[in-house]
Amino acid sequence: MKLRIRFSKKGPVKFIGHLDILRYFQKAFRRADYDLIYSQGFHPHPILSFASPLGVGLESEGEYMDLEVNTMDSPAVMLERLNAQMAEGIEANCYSVLRDDAKNSMSILAAADYKVCFRDGRMPCDRTKMEEMIEAFLACEQIPVEKKTKKNLLEIDIRPMIRTLSVKEDGSIWMQVSAGSAANLKPELLLESMFCQNGIAFDPYALLITRLEMYAADADGRLVPLSEYQAVSADKLSVCSKEMEA
Amino acid sequence: MMRKLALSDDILLAVEKPARYLGNEINAVYKDKESVDIRFAMCFPDVYEIGMSYLGIQIIYDLLNARDDIACERVYSPWTDLDKIMRERNIPLFALESQDPVKDFDFLGITLQYEMCYTNILQVLDLSGIPLYAAERSEEDPIVIGGGPCVYNPEPIADFFDMFYIGEGETVYYDLMDTYKACKKAGESRRAFLEKAAKIPGIYVPQLYDVSYHEDGTIADFVPNVEGIPEKIEKQVVSDLSHVIYPEKPLVPFIKVTQDRVVLEIQRGCIRGCRFCQAGMVYRPNRERSLEYLKDKAIKILTSTGHDEISLSSLSSSDYSDLPELTDFLIDYCEKKKINISLPSLRIDAFSLDVMSKVQDIRKSSLTFAPEAGSQRLRDVINKGLTEEVILKGAGDAFRGGWNRVKLYFMLGQPTETQEDIFGIADLANKIALEFYDIPKEDRPGNKRVEIVVSTSFFVPKPFTPFQWSRQCTEDEFRDKQRYLSNSIRESLNHRSIRYNWHEFHLTELEGILARGDRKLSEVLVNAYQSGCLFDSWSECFRNDLWVHAFEKAGMDPAFYVHRERGAEEIFPWDFIDAGVTKAFLRREYERALDEKVTPNCRQGCSGCGCRVYGGGVCYEA
Ligand code: SF4
Ligand code: SF4
Numbered sequence: 001m002k003l004r005i006r007f008s009k010k011g012p013v014k015f016i017g018h019l020d021i022l023r024y025f026q027k028a029f030r031r032a033d034y035d036l037i038y039s040q041g042f043h044p045h046p047i048l049s050f051a052s053p054l055g056v057g058l059e060s061e062g063e064y065m066d067l068e069v070n071t072m073d074s075p076a077v078m079l080e081r082l083n084a085q086m087a088e089g090i091e092a093n094c095y096s097v098l099r100d101d102a103k104n105s106m107s108i109l110a111a112a113d114y115k116v117c118f119r120d121g122r123m124p125c126d127r128t129k130m131e132e133m134i135e136a137f138l139a140c141e142q143i144p145v146e147k148k149t150k151k152n153l154l155e156i157d158i159r160p161m162i163r164t165l166s167v168k169e170d171g172s173i174w175m176q177v178s179a180g181s182a183a184n185l186k187p188e189l190l191l192e193s194m195f196c197q198n199g200i201a202f203d204p205y206a207l208l209i210t211r212l213e214m215y216a217a218d219a220d221g222r223l224v225p226l227s228e229y230q231a232v233s234a235d236k237l238s239v240c241s242k243e244m245e246a
Numbered sequence: 247m248m249r250k251l252a253l254s255d256d257i258l259l260a261v262e263k264p265a266r267y268l269g270n271e272i273n274a275v276y277k278d279k280e281s282v283d284i285r286f287a288m289c290f291p292d293v294y295e296i297g298m299s300y301l302g303i304q305i306i307y308d309l310l311n312a313r314d315d316i317a318c319e320r321v322y323s324p325w326t327d328l329d330k331i332m333r334e335r336n337i338p339l340f341a342l343e344s345q346d347p348v349k350d351f352d353f354l355g356i357t358l359q360y361e362m363c364y365t366n367i368l369q370v371l372d373l374s375g376i377p378l379y380a381a382e383r384s385e386e387d388p389i390v391i392g393g394g395p396c397v398y399n400p401e402p403i404a405d406f407f408d409m410f411y412i413g414e415g416e417t418v419y420y421d422l423m424d425t426y427k428a429c430k431k432a433g434e435s436r437r438a439f440l441e442k443a444a445k446i447p448g449i450y451v452p453q454l455y456d457v458s459y460h461e462d463g464t465i466a467d468f469v470p471n472v473e474g475i476p477e478k479i480e481k482q483v484v485s486d487l488s489h490v491i492y493p494e495k496p497l498v499p500f501i502k503v504t505q506d507r508v509v510l511e512i513q514r515g516c517i518r519g520c521r522f523c524q525a526g527m528v529y530r531p532n533r534e535r536s537l538e539y540l541k542d543k544a545i546k547i548l549t550s551t552g553h554d555e556i557s558l559s560s561l562s563s564s565d566y567s568d569l570p571e572l573t574d575f576l577i578d579y580c581e582k583k584k585i586n587i588s589l590p591s592l593r594i595d596a597f598s599l600d601v602m603s604k605v606q607d608i609r610k611s612s613l614t615f616a617p618e619a620g621s622q623r624l625r626d627v628i629n630k631g632l633t634e635e636v637i638l639k640g641a642g643d644a645f646r647g648g649w650n651r652v653k654l655y656f657m658l659g660q661p662t663e664t665q666e667d668i669f670g671i672a673d674l675a676n677k678i679a680l681e682f683y684d685i686p687k688e689d690r691p692g693n694k695r696v697e698i699v700v701s702t703s704f705f706v707p708k709p710f711t712p713f714q715w716s717r718q719c720t721e722d723e724f725r726d727k728q729r730y731l732s733n734s735i736r737e738s739l740n741h742r743s744i745r746y747n748w749h750e751f752h753l754t755e756l757e758g759i760l761a762r763g764d765r766k767l768s769e770v771l772v773n774a775y776q777s778g779c780l781f782d783s784w785s786e787c788f789r790n791d792l793w794v795h796a797f798e799k800a801g802m803d804p805a806f807y808v809h810r811e812r813g814a815e816e817i818f819p820w821d822f823i824d825a826g827v828t829k830a831f832l833r834r835e836y837e838r839a840l841d842e843k844v845t846p847n848c849r850q851g852c853s854g855c856g857c858r859v860y861g862g863g864v865c866y867e868a
Contacts, residue, residue, distance in 0.1 A: 010248070011248035011249070012248065012249060012251055012268045012269075012270050013268075013270065013500075015258050015259075015264035015265055015268060016265050016268075016500045016501075017265075017501075020265065020500045020501050020502070021500075023500075023502070024500055026552070026554065027272070027498060027551065027552030027553060027554070028272075028552060029552070030548075030552035030553075030554065030583075031272075031549070031550070031551070031552035038584045042586075042606065042607040042610075043586055044584045045554070056259070056264070057255070057258075057259050085272075085552070087270050087271065087272055087500075088248065088249065088270055089248065089270070119255065205255070205256045205259060208255075
């Protein structure tokens with residue numbers, strides 16, 4: 001049976017890197033007694049995969065991993081069992097049973113929502129200025145930025161990767177951007193480019209970035225949260241702590 | 247509410263592996279500091295990944311937290327990057343669970359696993375804001391207590407500790423805590439507590455003992471300076487390891503640590519008496535845990551941690567009486583649960599080859615032999631009962647069973663070693679290769695070649711071993727021995743199949759000095775630390791030049807500690823400890839070594855080492 005679980009990652013655990021989170025879940029599933037399907041060989045490991053690695057220092061409301069099990073209990077019980085084994089700051093908040101032919105989340109990922117806050121008063125300009133900057137930024141037809149790859153510097157146009165971008169009352173910036181293997185835009189890169197355009201110094205340490213949700217695109221190009229894409233059922237945690245305003 | 251952290255996000259983002267400083271691991275224990283009487287900070291003076299891998303800390307953590315009136319938390323050495331930031335910004339060292347400064351605790355316990363962590367002890371004290379010298383501490387400072395294998399000669403660091411605990415942690419920690427609680431309640435002074443603690447068996451309070459020296463630098467006298475405390479400190483041991491606490495919910499770290507698996511300690515101590523081996527002597531008598539106890543713990547710990555690997559731990563697992571039953575049980579259980587079993591190096595025989603073939607991929611694993619010396623003569627001197635015949639037979643059987651990799655471990659510089667003995671190492675490696683090439687080509691495993699790796703370390707005489715009297719080789723001697731071996735291997739017929747790995751010798755000299763040093767060394771340690779020595783066990787951090795300078799500044803000659811043969815009558819810095827094995831036994835063993843006489847192991851016959859007094863273990867087996 002193919003499953004997809006969405007989880008949040010907040011607080012001190014934001015400093016735990018992607019590979020460590022993978023190892024963490026492998027152990028958590030054992031503690032929660034999930035009947036996982038394992039690979040063959042002398043060192044069998046469970047078949048687990050993540051939609052997209054989350055950078056160290058970023059928080060999230062909507063991380064996704066795919067797994068396969070032989071048998072399962074009801075989604076509510078499965079969520080409860082897993083959550084009884086979580087360290088502070090990590091919580092499974094949605095449990096989807098997928099169609100047998102469902103593709104893995106990494107391959108279908110198309111976009112992600114992010115919220116960016118500025119740590120204790122380190123907002124580089126006031127809200128009005130930020131609004132103006134965003135308006136001007138979105139008005140550009142092309143936004144070329146230099147992206148470092150393993151081999152060389154590449155110039156790419158990030159404008160088509162920005163779906164929405166706005167600043168909220170509290171000064172936080174919200175955005176929906178392309179994600180996945182075809183096109184992937186990191187919020188830091190977007191902001192750096194925008195600040196740079198306005199001659200504002202960019203301090204990556206000032207940002208507290210939260211990934212809110214990840215999406216796949218359906219046949220018509222509409223975005224569907226990964227928890228619902230090719231899903232037979234999607235059970236959310238009953239006491240839902242998600243702050244979905246977007 | 248999320249836990250607060252001692253370090254800001256900016257700092258955590260700037261350091262390598264921030265997870266070292268967060269706590270928050272699965273099975274970590276959090277208590278409200280207001281609800282406990284004693285706060286105990288348990289420190290491993292090395293980086294997190296190393297420290298998290300020691301069972302000893304886990305045992306104390308569990309033992310202390312089992313009591314409602316005590317909160318035990320963990321502390322590790324901040325790595326050099328964070329160390330620098332903490333100094334620059336005056337951030338005090340903190341414990342992982344509460345993230346509170348170490349200085350707020352009642353106790354700072356420091357585990358001493360190897361000598362090369364001594365400058366890190368000073369780092370931990372310094373960053374905590376605790377005076378380095380115990381004599382300079384005030385009523386507000388935590389009581390600093392040391393434990394672990396290095397307490398079998400705590401003298402080089404005695405000035406930095408309020409007390410040491412000599413023996414196995416499970417035994418008298420509760421008594422010590424109760425005494426502290428009573429003193430605290432009665433408003434008694436630090437000094438009063440120390441004097442009371444000194445009466446608890448196994449507790450050594452260095453300030454309460456005076457040492458005087460002969461003109462040649464050796465010890466003249468070592469006596470208590472207050473009434474009513476023992477002259478000798480008796481090592482404390484658990485006599486029955488099958489009815490004692492064992493951490494059933496050990497911590498599960500987020501980041502990869504050295505021991506990223508369940509560690510099941512199947513027994514303590516060793517029945518063999520290899521004459522260079524400190525662990526084999528100080529953990530006597532050998533005591534096994536019962537099969538039932540181990541099965542129960544294995545399942546509980548695997549369930550509570552979710553680890554996908556379990557490893558058996560002991561000094562010499564092949565000697566564990568119920569090993570076949572235990573491995574059968576584990577193989578059966580772990581196969582169902584997809585858990586890997588990692589076996590410690592077993593003696594190679596039909597049984598171990600069979601077990602190994604069940605739990606590992608033969609093509610990827612190697613056979614390990616630790617003859618420790620190249621010739622039968624020298625193996626008799628060191629009392630290593632492994633013969634060439636047994637090694638060759640084991641290797642031959644293994645090759646026919648599909649293995650083609652062999653690891654061999656030796657020590658250079660043991661007493662009476664000659665070139666012939668060293669040549670014996672190359673010769674043995676060559677004979678193992680011949681054993682392989684004697685097999686008809688079509689029956690040979692792997693890629694039709696054998697890979698033999700010879701590793702040598704340098705012998706460091708340790709306290710409480712028969713070789714405690716013996717001199718350690720100089721760096722030049724070590725270098726010559728290493729060269730000679732390297733050449734001998736290169737000249738051997740099968741040199742293409744043999745690789746030679748060697749150790750650095752700078753560390754060896756310092757390790758030797760600290761292992762058998764005395765109280766006079768505290769000045770050297772402070773000099774070294776203040777000039778920048780830290781993480782000495784990490785070759786990228788070790789600064790030999792600074793150490794040389796630290797000795798010069800203190801006007802001390804390192805040779806005194808390592809390069810001289812000690813007299814039969816000499817009083818050693820560690821003689822005040824009663825570790826069970828008597829000095830007379832150790833001396834007898836030294837003399838037998840020089841006569842090339844082997845001594846039977848504890849199961850073949852008791853040699854009256856002195857450990858029967860503990861009332862348990864192999865000494866009382868039928
Ligand atoms: S077998 Fe020898 S070297 Fe190994 S632990 Fe026992 S005494 Fe020490
Ligand atoms: S008293 Fe005898 S049996 Fe017991 S540890 Fe010593 S030598 Fe071994």
